[in-house]
Amino acid sequence: MNVKQLRAFLAVSQCLSFAQAGERLHLSQPALSLTIKSLEEDLGGPLFSRTTRSVSLTPEGETLLPLARQLLADWDNTEELLRQRFTLQLGKVSIAAMPSFAGNWLPSALKVFRDRYPRVNVAVHDVINEQVLEMVRHRRVELGIGFEPESSNSLLFTPFYMDRFVAVVPVDSPLAEREEVTWSELLQEDFIALQRPSAVRLLLEQALQAQHGKLSVAFESHQLATIGRMVANGLGVSAVPSLCVQQMRELGAHCIALIEPRIERRIGLMMLADHTLSTAAQALREVLIGCAQEQVSGMARLH
Structure with missing residues:
Protein backbone atom coordinates (compact mmCIF):
# COMPACT_ATOMS: atom_id res chain seq x y z
CA MET A 1 0.00 0.00 0.00
CA ASN A 2 1.51 3.33 -1.03
CA VAL A 3 0.57 6.99 -1.01
CA LYS A 4 -0.48 7.01 -4.68
CA GLN A 5 -2.91 4.14 -4.06
CA LEU A 6 -4.34 5.78 -0.94
CA ARG A 7 -4.90 9.08 -2.79
CA ALA A 8 -6.69 7.19 -5.54
CA PHE A 9 -8.82 5.29 -3.00
CA LEU A 10 -9.74 8.50 -1.17
CA ALA A 11 -10.68 10.32 -4.37
CA VAL A 12 -12.98 7.49 -5.54
CA SER A 13 -14.49 7.25 -2.04
CA GLN A 14 -15.31 10.96 -2.07
CA CYS A 15 -16.58 11.13 -5.65
CA LEU A 16 -18.11 7.62 -5.86
CA SER A 17 -17.21 7.92 -9.51
CA PHE A 18 -14.09 6.71 -11.27
CA ALA A 19 -14.51 9.32 -14.00
CA GLN A 20 -14.76 12.26 -11.58
CA ALA A 21 -11.98 10.92 -9.38
CA GLY A 22 -9.73 10.52 -12.43
CA GLU A 23 -10.31 14.16 -13.38
CA ARG A 24 -9.46 15.30 -9.85
CA LEU A 25 -6.22 13.30 -9.87
CA HIS A 26 -5.42 14.05 -13.52
CA LEU A 27 -5.44 10.32 -14.27
CA SER A 28 -7.15 8.47 -17.07
CA GLN A 29 -9.97 6.20 -15.96
CA PRO A 30 -8.08 3.01 -16.99
CA ALA A 31 -4.99 4.15 -15.03
CA LEU A 32 -7.11 4.90 -11.96
CA SER A 33 -8.84 1.55 -12.21
CA LEU A 34 -5.47 -0.21 -12.35
CA THR A 35 -4.27 1.69 -9.26
CA ILE A 36 -7.37 0.69 -7.28
CA LYS A 37 -7.12 -2.90 -8.52
CA SER A 38 -3.49 -3.05 -7.41
CA LEU A 39 -4.44 -1.74 -3.96
CA GLU A 40 -7.23 -4.31 -3.63
CA GLU A 41 -4.85 -7.11 -4.65
CA ASP A 42 -2.29 -5.92 -2.10
CA LEU A 43 -4.88 -5.88 0.68
CA GLY A 44 -6.59 -9.10 -0.35
CA GLY A 45 -10.11 -8.11 -1.40
CA PRO A 46 -12.46 -5.54 -2.97
CA LEU A 47 -12.83 -2.06 -1.51
CA PHE A 48 -15.59 -0.91 -3.88
CA SER A 49 -18.77 -2.44 -5.21
CA ARG A 50 -19.09 -1.46 -8.87
CA THR A 51 -22.12 -1.58 -11.14
CA THR A 52 -22.69 0.07 -14.46
CA ARG A 53 -24.55 2.84 -12.66
CA SER A 54 -22.91 3.27 -9.29
CA VAL A 55 -19.83 2.85 -7.11
CA SER A 56 -20.02 2.23 -3.36
CA LEU A 57 -17.67 1.20 -0.59
CA THR A 58 -17.59 -2.38 0.65
CA PRO A 59 -17.48 -2.89 4.46
CA GLU A 60 -13.71 -3.28 4.18
CA GLY A 61 -13.60 -0.05 2.18
CA GLU A 62 -15.59 1.69 4.93
CA THR A 63 -13.02 0.44 7.45
CA LEU A 64 -10.12 1.75 5.37
CA LEU A 65 -11.62 5.20 4.68
CA PRO A 66 -10.96 6.97 8.03
CA LEU A 67 -7.57 5.31 8.29
CA ALA A 68 -6.64 6.45 4.79
CA ARG A 69 -7.66 10.01 5.65
CA GLN A 70 -5.44 10.00 8.73
CA LEU A 71 -2.49 8.38 6.95
CA LEU A 72 -2.61 10.92 4.13
CA ALA A 73 -2.96 13.81 6.58
CA ASP A 74 0.09 12.56 8.48
CA TRP A 75 1.99 12.13 5.23
CA ASP A 76 1.12 15.64 4.03
CA ASN A 77 2.01 17.14 7.41
CA THR A 78 5.34 15.34 7.37
CA GLU A 79 6.09 16.54 3.85
CA GLU A 80 5.25 20.12 4.81
CA LEU A 81 7.30 19.99 8.02
CA LEU A 82 10.38 18.71 6.22
CA ARG A 83 9.90 21.18 3.37
CA GLN A 84 9.80 24.03 5.91
CA ARG A 85 12.92 22.74 7.62
CA PHE A 86 14.81 22.34 4.36
CA THR A 87 13.81 25.89 3.37
CA LEU A 88 14.52 27.15 6.93
CA GLN A 89 10.95 28.32 7.46
CA LEU A 90 11.10 26.16 10.60
CA GLY A 91 13.87 24.32 12.39
CA LYS A 92 16.04 23.93 15.44
CA VAL A 93 19.77 23.78 15.95
CA SER A 94 21.90 23.32 19.07
CA ILE A 95 25.34 24.79 19.57
CA ALA A 96 27.85 24.63 22.43
CA ALA A 97 30.30 27.48 22.97
CA MET A 98 32.88 28.23 25.61
CA PRO A 99 31.87 31.21 27.81
CA SER A 100 34.44 33.67 26.45
CA PHE A 101 32.90 33.27 22.99
CA ALA A 102 29.28 32.76 24.04
CA GLY A 103 29.27 35.94 26.08
CA ASN A 104 31.02 38.15 23.55
CA TRP A 105 30.92 37.32 19.84
CA LEU A 106 28.13 34.79 19.62
CA PRO A 107 25.16 37.13 20.30
CA SER A 108 25.97 39.38 17.34
CA ALA A 109 26.27 36.35 15.04
CA LEU A 110 22.96 34.99 16.33
CA LYS A 111 21.35 38.36 15.58
CA VAL A 112 22.43 38.00 11.94
CA PHE A 113 21.10 34.44 11.87
CA ARG A 114 17.79 35.47 13.46
CA ASP A 115 17.30 38.25 10.93
CA ARG A 116 17.73 35.75 8.09
CA TYR A 117 15.84 32.81 9.59
CA PRO A 118 13.38 34.16 12.20
CA ARG A 119 11.53 30.87 12.70
CA VAL A 120 14.58 28.69 13.38
CA ASN A 121 15.16 28.07 17.09
CA VAL A 122 18.74 28.09 18.37
CA ALA A 123 19.66 26.39 21.66
CA VAL A 124 22.96 27.69 23.08
CA HIS A 125 24.93 25.68 25.63
CA ASP A 126 27.35 27.98 27.44
CA VAL A 127 29.92 25.47 28.76
CA ILE A 128 33.67 25.14 29.30
CA ASN A 129 35.84 24.06 26.39
CA GLU A 130 36.11 20.43 27.51
CA GLN A 131 32.31 20.12 27.60
CA VAL A 132 32.05 21.68 24.13
CA LEU A 133 34.21 18.87 22.76
CA GLU A 134 32.25 16.24 24.67
CA MET A 135 28.86 17.52 23.52
CA VAL A 136 29.95 17.54 19.87
CA ARG A 137 31.49 14.06 20.08
CA HIS A 138 28.37 12.60 21.72
CA ARG A 139 26.03 14.32 19.21
CA ARG A 140 24.29 16.37 21.89
CA VAL A 141 24.91 19.41 19.68
CA GLU A 142 25.70 19.70 15.98
CA LEU A 143 28.17 22.57 16.34
CA GLY A 144 30.73 23.62 18.93
CA ILE A 145 32.93 26.69 19.34
CA GLY A 146 36.16 26.50 21.30
CA PHE A 147 39.91 26.11 21.22
CA GLU A 148 41.40 23.96 18.47
CA PRO A 149 41.65 20.35 19.68
CA GLU A 150 45.25 19.20 20.03
CA SER A 151 44.47 16.05 18.06
CA SER A 152 41.17 14.54 17.00
CA ASN A 153 40.48 12.68 13.79
CA SER A 154 36.77 12.54 14.62
CA LEU A 155 36.30 16.32 14.54
CA LEU A 156 36.34 18.78 11.66
CA PHE A 157 37.78 22.09 12.88
CA THR A 158 37.20 25.35 10.98
CA PRO A 159 39.49 28.08 12.38
CA PHE A 160 38.01 31.51 13.05
CA TYR A 161 41.08 33.38 14.25
CA MET A 162 44.18 33.15 16.42
CA ARG A 265 45.45 29.61 20.69
CA ARG A 266 43.31 29.15 17.61
CA ILE A 267 39.56 29.40 18.15
CA GLY A 268 37.07 27.96 15.71
CA LEU A 269 34.06 25.87 14.89
CA MET A 270 33.85 22.13 15.47
CA MET A 271 31.59 19.41 14.11
CA LEU A 272 31.84 15.66 13.74
CA ALA A 273 33.81 14.79 10.61
CA ASP A 274 31.41 11.99 9.66
CA HIS A 275 28.19 13.93 10.41
CA THR A 276 25.97 15.59 7.82
CA LEU A 277 24.62 18.81 9.30
CA SER A 278 20.93 19.61 9.30
CA THR A 279 19.92 22.46 6.99
CA ALA A 280 19.55 24.77 10.00
CA ALA A 281 22.99 23.85 11.37
CA GLN A 282 24.60 24.35 7.97
CA ALA A 283 23.02 27.81 7.71
CA LEU A 284 24.22 28.73 11.21
CA ARG A 285 27.71 27.47 10.40
CA GLU A 286 27.87 29.74 7.35
CA VAL A 287 26.71 32.75 9.39
CA LEU A 288 29.26 32.08 12.14
CA ILE A 289 32.13 31.75 9.67
CA GLY A 290 31.07 34.95 7.89
CA CYS A 291 30.79 36.92 11.12
CA ALA A 292 34.16 35.64 12.35
CA GLN A 293 35.83 36.78 9.14
CA GLU A 294 34.37 40.27 9.61
CA GLN A 295 35.66 40.44 13.18
CA VAL A 296 39.23 39.34 12.46
CA SER A 297 40.35 42.69 11.07
CA GLY A 298 39.06 44.45 14.18
CA MET A 299 40.89 42.02 16.45
CA ALA A 300 44.14 42.51 14.54
CA ARG A 301 44.24 46.16 15.63
CA LEU A 302 44.32 45.07 19.30
CA HIS A 303 47.49 43.08 18.71
Missing part, protein backbone atom coordinates in the same frame (compact mmCIF):
# COMPACT_ATOMS: atom_id res chain seq x y z
CA ASP A 163 43.24 34.63 19.78
CA ARG A 164 45.87 36.13 22.05
CA PHE A 165 45.60 36.72 25.76
CA VAL A 166 45.49 40.33 26.95
CA ALA A 167 46.09 41.77 30.39
CA VAL A 168 43.13 43.07 32.37
CA VAL A 169 43.97 45.80 34.90
CA PRO A 170 42.08 48.46 36.89
CA VAL A 171 41.67 51.73 34.98
CA ASP A 172 43.60 53.61 37.69
CA SER A 173 46.52 51.16 37.68
CA PRO A 174 49.91 52.49 36.50
CA LEU A 175 49.92 49.55 34.08
CA ALA A 176 46.83 50.98 32.35
CA GLU A 177 48.99 53.73 30.86
CA ARG A 178 51.18 51.19 29.08
CA GLU A 179 50.71 49.94 25.52
CA GLU A 180 51.87 46.49 26.54
CA VAL A 181 52.94 44.66 29.66
CA THR A 182 55.07 41.57 30.29
CA TRP A 183 53.89 38.59 32.29
CA SER A 184 56.64 39.26 34.83
CA GLU A 185 55.22 42.73 35.46
CA LEU A 186 51.63 41.53 35.54
CA LEU A 187 52.29 38.72 37.99
CA GLN A 188 53.73 41.17 40.53
CA GLU A 189 50.08 42.08 41.19
CA ASP A 190 47.44 39.87 42.81
CA PHE A 191 46.23 37.60 40.02
CA ILE A 192 42.56 36.72 39.43
CA ALA A 193 41.90 33.57 37.37
CA LEU A 194 39.13 31.38 36.09
CA GLN A 195 38.66 28.26 38.18
CA ARG A 196 39.71 24.84 36.97
CA PRO A 197 38.88 22.92 34.81
CA SER A 198 38.53 25.97 32.58
CA ALA A 199 40.55 25.56 29.38
CA VAL A 200 41.63 29.20 29.69
CA ARG A 201 43.08 28.54 33.15
CA LEU A 202 44.84 25.35 32.05
CA LEU A 203 46.27 27.00 28.96
CA LEU A 204 47.74 29.85 31.02
CA GLU A 205 49.28 27.47 33.55
CA GLN A 206 50.88 25.34 30.85
CA ALA A 207 52.24 28.34 28.94
CA LEU A 208 53.70 30.03 32.04
CA GLN A 209 55.12 26.98 33.81
CA ALA A 210 58.56 26.95 32.17
CA GLN A 211 59.29 30.67 32.50
CA HIS A 212 57.33 31.73 35.58
CA GLY A 213 56.66 28.54 37.53
CA LYS A 214 53.36 27.77 39.19
CA LEU A 215 50.67 30.41 38.70
CA SER A 216 49.92 32.10 42.02
CA VAL A 217 46.22 32.98 42.26
CA ALA A 218 44.72 35.42 44.77
CA PHE A 219 41.11 35.17 43.60
CA GLU A 220 39.30 32.82 41.23
CA SER A 221 35.83 32.56 39.77
CA HIS A 222 33.88 30.46 37.26
CA GLN A 223 32.53 33.57 35.51
CA LEU A 224 34.43 36.02 33.31
CA ALA A 225 31.99 38.76 34.31
CA THR A 226 32.91 38.29 37.97
CA ILE A 227 36.61 38.45 37.13
CA GLY A 228 36.14 41.65 35.18
CA ARG A 229 34.22 43.23 38.04
CA MET A 230 36.87 42.13 40.58
CA VAL A 231 39.60 43.77 38.49
CA ALA A 232 37.53 46.92 38.04
CA ASN A 233 37.16 47.15 41.83
CA GLY A 234 40.90 46.96 42.38
CA LEU A 235 41.20 43.42 43.72
CA GLY A 236 43.94 42.50 41.27
CA VAL A 237 44.72 41.84 37.61
CA SER A 238 43.89 39.06 35.18
CA ALA A 239 44.43 37.79 31.64
CA VAL A 240 41.66 36.83 29.22
CA PRO A 241 41.31 36.00 25.51
CA SER A 242 41.21 39.19 23.44
CA LEU A 243 37.66 38.45 22.30
CA CYS A 244 36.66 39.44 25.87
CA VAL A 245 38.09 42.97 25.58
CA GLN A 246 34.75 44.68 25.04
CA GLN A 247 33.16 42.75 27.91
CA MET A 248 35.99 43.76 30.25
CA ARG A 249 35.64 47.41 29.23
CA GLU A 250 31.91 47.32 29.89
CA LEU A 251 32.64 45.93 33.36
CA GLY A 252 34.94 48.87 34.08
CA ALA A 253 38.35 47.25 33.56
CA HIS A 254 41.14 48.14 31.12
CA CYS A 255 42.86 45.77 28.64
CA ILE A 256 46.40 46.00 27.26
CA ALA A 257 48.64 43.78 25.13
CA LEU A 258 50.44 41.02 27.03
CA ILE A 259 53.91 39.76 26.04
CA GLU A 260 56.85 37.59 27.12
CA PRO A 261 55.39 35.18 26.37
CA ARG A 262 52.57 35.91 23.96
CA ILE A 263 50.03 33.21 24.71
CA GLU A 264 47.72 32.38 21.84
Whole structure:
Protein backbone atom coordinates (compact mmCIF):
# COMPACT_ATOMS: atom_id res chain seq x y z
CA MET A 1 0.00 0.00 0.00
CA ASN A 2 1.51 3.33 -1.03
CA VAL A 3 0.57 6.99 -1.01
CA LYS A 4 -0.48 7.01 -4.68
CA GLN A 5 -2.91 4.14 -4.06
CA LEU A 6 -4.34 5.78 -0.94
CA ARG A 7 -4.90 9.08 -2.79
CA ALA A 8 -6.69 7.19 -5.54
CA PHE A 9 -8.82 5.29 -3.00
CA LEU A 10 -9.74 8.50 -1.17
CA ALA A 11 -10.68 10.32 -4.37
CA VAL A 12 -12.98 7.49 -5.54
CA SER A 13 -14.49 7.25 -2.04
CA GLN A 14 -15.31 10.96 -2.07
CA CYS A 15 -16.58 11.13 -5.65
CA LEU A 16 -18.11 7.62 -5.86
CA SER A 17 -17.21 7.92 -9.51
CA PHE A 18 -14.09 6.71 -11.27
CA ALA A 19 -14.51 9.32 -14.00
CA GLN A 20 -14.76 12.26 -11.58
CA ALA A 21 -11.98 10.92 -9.38
CA GLY A 22 -9.73 10.52 -12.43
CA GLU A 23 -10.31 14.16 -13.38
CA ARG A 24 -9.46 15.30 -9.85
CA LEU A 25 -6.22 13.30 -9.87
CA HIS A 26 -5.42 14.05 -13.52
CA LEU A 27 -5.44 10.32 -14.27
CA SER A 28 -7.15 8.47 -17.07
CA GLN A 29 -9.97 6.20 -15.96
CA PRO A 30 -8.08 3.01 -16.99
CA ALA A 31 -4.99 4.15 -15.03
CA LEU A 32 -7.11 4.90 -11.96
CA SER A 33 -8.84 1.55 -12.21
CA LEU A 34 -5.47 -0.21 -12.35
CA THR A 35 -4.27 1.69 -9.26
CA ILE A 36 -7.37 0.69 -7.28
CA LYS A 37 -7.12 -2.90 -8.52
CA SER A 38 -3.49 -3.05 -7.41
CA LEU A 39 -4.44 -1.74 -3.96
CA GLU A 40 -7.23 -4.31 -3.63
CA GLU A 41 -4.85 -7.11 -4.65
CA ASP A 42 -2.29 -5.92 -2.10
CA LEU A 43 -4.88 -5.88 0.68
CA GLY A 44 -6.59 -9.10 -0.35
CA GLY A 45 -10.11 -8.11 -1.40
CA PRO A 46 -12.46 -5.54 -2.97
CA LEU A 47 -12.83 -2.06 -1.51
CA PHE A 48 -15.59 -0.91 -3.88
CA SER A 49 -18.77 -2.44 -5.21
CA ARG A 50 -19.09 -1.46 -8.87
CA THR A 51 -22.12 -1.58 -11.14
CA THR A 52 -22.69 0.07 -14.46
CA ARG A 53 -24.55 2.84 -12.66
CA SER A 54 -22.91 3.27 -9.29
CA VAL A 55 -19.83 2.85 -7.11
CA SER A 56 -20.02 2.23 -3.36
CA LEU A 57 -17.67 1.20 -0.59
CA THR A 58 -17.59 -2.38 0.65
CA PRO A 59 -17.48 -2.89 4.46
CA GLU A 60 -13.71 -3.28 4.18
CA GLY A 61 -13.60 -0.05 2.18
CA GLU A 62 -15.59 1.69 4.93
CA THR A 63 -13.02 0.44 7.45
CA LEU A 64 -10.12 1.75 5.37
CA LEU A 65 -11.62 5.20 4.68
CA PRO A 66 -10.96 6.97 8.03
CA LEU A 67 -7.57 5.31 8.29
CA ALA A 68 -6.64 6.45 4.79
CA ARG A 69 -7.66 10.01 5.65
CA GLN A 70 -5.44 10.00 8.73
CA LEU A 71 -2.49 8.38 6.95
CA LEU A 72 -2.61 10.92 4.13
CA ALA A 73 -2.96 13.81 6.58
CA ASP A 74 0.09 12.56 8.48
CA TRP A 75 1.99 12.13 5.23
CA ASP A 76 1.12 15.64 4.03
CA ASN A 77 2.01 17.14 7.41
CA THR A 78 5.34 15.34 7.37
CA GLU A 79 6.09 16.54 3.85
CA GLU A 80 5.25 20.12 4.81
CA LEU A 81 7.30 19.99 8.02
CA LEU A 82 10.38 18.71 6.22
CA ARG A 83 9.90 21.18 3.37
CA GLN A 84 9.80 24.03 5.91
CA ARG A 85 12.92 22.74 7.62
CA PHE A 86 14.81 22.34 4.36
CA THR A 87 13.81 25.89 3.37
CA LEU A 88 14.52 27.15 6.93
CA GLN A 89 10.95 28.32 7.46
CA LEU A 90 11.10 26.16 10.60
CA GLY A 91 13.87 24.32 12.39
CA LYS A 92 16.04 23.93 15.44
CA VAL A 93 19.77 23.78 15.95
CA SER A 94 21.90 23.32 19.07
CA ILE A 95 25.34 24.79 19.57
CA ALA A 96 27.85 24.63 22.43
CA ALA A 97 30.30 27.48 22.97
CA MET A 98 32.88 28.23 25.61
CA PRO A 99 31.87 31.21 27.81
CA SER A 100 34.44 33.67 26.45
CA PHE A 101 32.90 33.27 22.99
CA ALA A 102 29.28 32.76 24.04
CA GLY A 103 29.27 35.94 26.08
CA ASN A 104 31.02 38.15 23.55
CA TRP A 105 30.92 37.32 19.84
CA LEU A 106 28.13 34.79 19.62
CA PRO A 107 25.16 37.13 20.30
CA SER A 108 25.97 39.38 17.34
CA ALA A 109 26.27 36.35 15.04
CA LEU A 110 22.96 34.99 16.33
CA LYS A 111 21.35 38.36 15.58
CA VAL A 112 22.43 38.00 11.94
CA PHE A 113 21.10 34.44 11.87
CA ARG A 114 17.79 35.47 13.46
CA ASP A 115 17.30 38.25 10.93
CA ARG A 116 17.73 35.75 8.09
CA TYR A 117 15.84 32.81 9.59
CA PRO A 118 13.38 34.16 12.20
CA ARG A 119 11.53 30.87 12.70
CA VAL A 120 14.58 28.69 13.38
CA ASN A 121 15.16 28.07 17.09
CA VAL A 122 18.74 28.09 18.37
CA ALA A 123 19.66 26.39 21.66
CA VAL A 124 22.96 27.69 23.08
CA HIS A 125 24.93 25.68 25.63
CA ASP A 126 27.35 27.98 27.44
CA VAL A 127 29.92 25.47 28.76
CA ILE A 128 33.67 25.14 29.30
CA ASN A 129 35.84 24.06 26.39
CA GLU A 130 36.11 20.43 27.51
CA GLN A 131 32.31 20.12 27.60
CA VAL A 132 32.05 21.68 24.13
CA LEU A 133 34.21 18.87 22.76
CA GLU A 134 32.25 16.24 24.67
CA MET A 135 28.86 17.52 23.52
CA VAL A 136 29.95 17.54 19.87
CA ARG A 137 31.49 14.06 20.08
CA HIS A 138 28.37 12.60 21.72
CA ARG A 139 26.03 14.32 19.21
CA ARG A 140 24.29 16.37 21.89
CA VAL A 141 24.91 19.41 19.68
CA GLU A 142 25.70 19.70 15.98
CA LEU A 143 28.17 22.57 16.34
CA GLY A 144 30.73 23.62 18.93
CA ILE A 145 32.93 26.69 19.34
CA GLY A 146 36.16 26.50 21.30
CA PHE A 147 39.91 26.11 21.22
CA GLU A 148 41.40 23.96 18.47
CA PRO A 149 41.65 20.35 19.68
CA GLU A 150 45.25 19.20 20.03
CA SER A 151 44.47 16.05 18.06
CA SER A 152 41.17 14.54 17.00
CA ASN A 153 40.48 12.68 13.79
CA SER A 154 36.77 12.54 14.62
CA LEU A 155 36.30 16.32 14.54
CA LEU A 156 36.34 18.78 11.66
CA PHE A 157 37.78 22.09 12.88
CA THR A 158 37.20 25.35 10.98
CA PRO A 159 39.49 28.08 12.38
CA PHE A 160 38.01 31.51 13.05
CA TYR A 161 41.08 33.38 14.25
CA MET A 162 44.18 33.15 16.42
CA ASP A 163 43.24 34.63 19.78
CA ARG A 164 45.87 36.13 22.05
CA PHE A 165 45.60 36.72 25.76
CA VAL A 166 45.49 40.33 26.95
CA ALA A 167 46.09 41.77 30.39
CA VAL A 168 43.13 43.07 32.37
CA VAL A 169 43.97 45.80 34.90
CA PRO A 170 42.08 48.46 36.89
CA VAL A 171 41.67 51.73 34.98
CA ASP A 172 43.60 53.61 37.69
CA SER A 173 46.52 51.16 37.68
CA PRO A 174 49.91 52.49 36.50
CA LEU A 175 49.92 49.55 34.08
CA ALA A 176 46.83 50.98 32.35
CA GLU A 177 48.99 53.73 30.86
CA ARG A 178 51.18 51.19 29.08
CA GLU A 179 50.71 49.94 25.52
CA GLU A 180 51.87 46.49 26.54
CA VAL A 181 52.94 44.66 29.66
CA THR A 182 55.07 41.57 30.29
CA TRP A 183 53.89 38.59 32.29
CA SER A 184 56.64 39.26 34.83
CA GLU A 185 55.22 42.73 35.46
CA LEU A 186 51.63 41.53 35.54
CA LEU A 187 52.29 38.72 37.99
CA GLN A 188 53.73 41.17 40.53
CA GLU A 189 50.08 42.08 41.19
CA ASP A 190 47.44 39.87 42.81
CA PHE A 191 46.23 37.60 40.02
CA ILE A 192 42.56 36.72 39.43
CA ALA A 193 41.90 33.57 37.37
CA LEU A 194 39.13 31.38 36.09
CA GLN A 195 38.66 28.26 38.18
CA ARG A 196 39.71 24.84 36.97
CA PRO A 197 38.88 22.92 34.81
CA SER A 198 38.53 25.97 32.58
CA ALA A 199 40.55 25.56 29.38
CA VAL A 200 41.63 29.20 29.69
CA ARG A 201 43.08 28.54 33.15
CA LEU A 202 44.84 25.35 32.05
CA LEU A 203 46.27 27.00 28.96
CA LEU A 204 47.74 29.85 31.02
CA GLU A 205 49.28 27.47 33.55
CA GLN A 206 50.88 25.34 30.85
CA ALA A 207 52.24 28.34 28.94
CA LEU A 208 53.70 30.03 32.04
CA GLN A 209 55.12 26.98 33.81
CA ALA A 210 58.56 26.95 32.17
CA GLN A 211 59.29 30.67 32.50
CA HIS A 212 57.33 31.73 35.58
CA GLY A 213 56.66 28.54 37.53
CA LYS A 214 53.36 27.77 39.19
CA LEU A 215 50.67 30.41 38.70
CA SER A 216 49.92 32.10 42.02
CA VAL A 217 46.22 32.98 42.26
CA ALA A 218 44.72 35.42 44.77
CA PHE A 219 41.11 35.17 43.60
CA GLU A 220 39.30 32.82 41.23
CA SER A 221 35.83 32.56 39.77
CA HIS A 222 33.88 30.46 37.26
CA GLN A 223 32.53 33.57 35.51
CA LEU A 224 34.43 36.02 33.31
CA ALA A 225 31.99 38.76 34.31
CA THR A 226 32.91 38.29 37.97
CA ILE A 227 36.61 38.45 37.13
CA GLY A 228 36.14 41.65 35.18
CA ARG A 229 34.22 43.23 38.04
CA MET A 230 36.87 42.13 40.58
CA VAL A 231 39.60 43.77 38.49
CA ALA A 232 37.53 46.92 38.04
CA ASN A 233 37.16 47.15 41.83
CA GLY A 234 40.90 46.96 42.38
CA LEU A 235 41.20 43.42 43.72
CA GLY A 236 43.94 42.50 41.27
CA VAL A 237 44.72 41.84 37.61
CA SER A 238 43.89 39.06 35.18
CA ALA A 239 44.43 37.79 31.64
CA VAL A 240 41.66 36.83 29.22
CA PRO A 241 41.31 36.00 25.51
CA SER A 242 41.21 39.19 23.44
CA LEU A 243 37.66 38.45 22.30
CA CYS A 244 36.66 39.44 25.87
CA VAL A 245 38.09 42.97 25.58
CA GLN A 246 34.75 44.68 25.04
CA GLN A 247 33.16 42.75 27.91
CA MET A 248 35.99 43.76 30.25
CA ARG A 249 35.64 47.41 29.23
CA GLU A 250 31.91 47.32 29.89
CA LEU A 251 32.64 45.93 33.36
CA GLY A 252 34.94 48.87 34.08
CA ALA A 253 38.35 47.25 33.56
CA HIS A 254 41.14 48.14 31.12
CA CYS A 255 42.86 45.77 28.64
CA ILE A 256 46.40 46.00 27.26
CA ALA A 257 48.64 43.78 25.13
CA LEU A 258 50.44 41.02 27.03
CA ILE A 259 53.91 39.76 26.04
CA GLU A 260 56.85 37.59 27.12
CA PRO A 261 55.39 35.18 26.37
CA ARG A 262 52.57 35.91 23.96
CA ILE A 263 50.03 33.21 24.71
CA GLU A 264 47.72 32.38 21.84
CA ARG A 265 45.45 29.61 20.69
CA ARG A 266 43.31 29.15 17.61
CA ILE A 267 39.56 29.40 18.15
CA GLY A 268 37.07 27.96 15.71
CA LEU A 269 34.06 25.87 14.89
CA MET A 270 33.85 22.13 15.47
CA MET A 271 31.59 19.41 14.11
CA LEU A 272 31.84 15.66 13.74
CA ALA A 273 33.81 14.79 10.61
CA ASP A 274 31.41 11.99 9.66
CA HIS A 275 28.19 13.93 10.41
CA THR A 276 25.97 15.59 7.82
CA LEU A 277 24.62 18.81 9.30
CA SER A 278 20.93 19.61 9.30
CA THR A 279 19.92 22.46 6.99
CA ALA A 280 19.55 24.77 10.00
CA ALA A 281 22.99 23.85 11.37
CA GLN A 282 24.60 24.35 7.97
CA ALA A 283 23.02 27.81 7.71
CA LEU A 284 24.22 28.73 11.21
CA ARG A 285 27.71 27.47 10.40
CA GLU A 286 27.87 29.74 7.35
CA VAL A 287 26.71 32.75 9.39
CA LEU A 288 29.26 32.08 12.14
CA ILE A 289 32.13 31.75 9.67
CA GLY A 290 31.07 34.95 7.89
CA CYS A 291 30.79 36.92 11.12
CA ALA A 292 34.16 35.64 12.35
CA GLN A 293 35.83 36.78 9.14
CA GLU A 294 34.37 40.27 9.61
CA GLN A 295 35.66 40.44 13.18
CA VAL A 296 39.23 39.34 12.46
CA SER A 297 40.35 42.69 11.07
CA GLY A 298 39.06 44.45 14.18
CA MET A 299 40.89 42.02 16.45
CA ALA A 300 44.14 42.51 14.54
CA ARG A 301 44.24 46.16 15.63
CA LEU A 302 44.32 45.07 19.30
CA HIS A 303 47.49 43.08 18.71
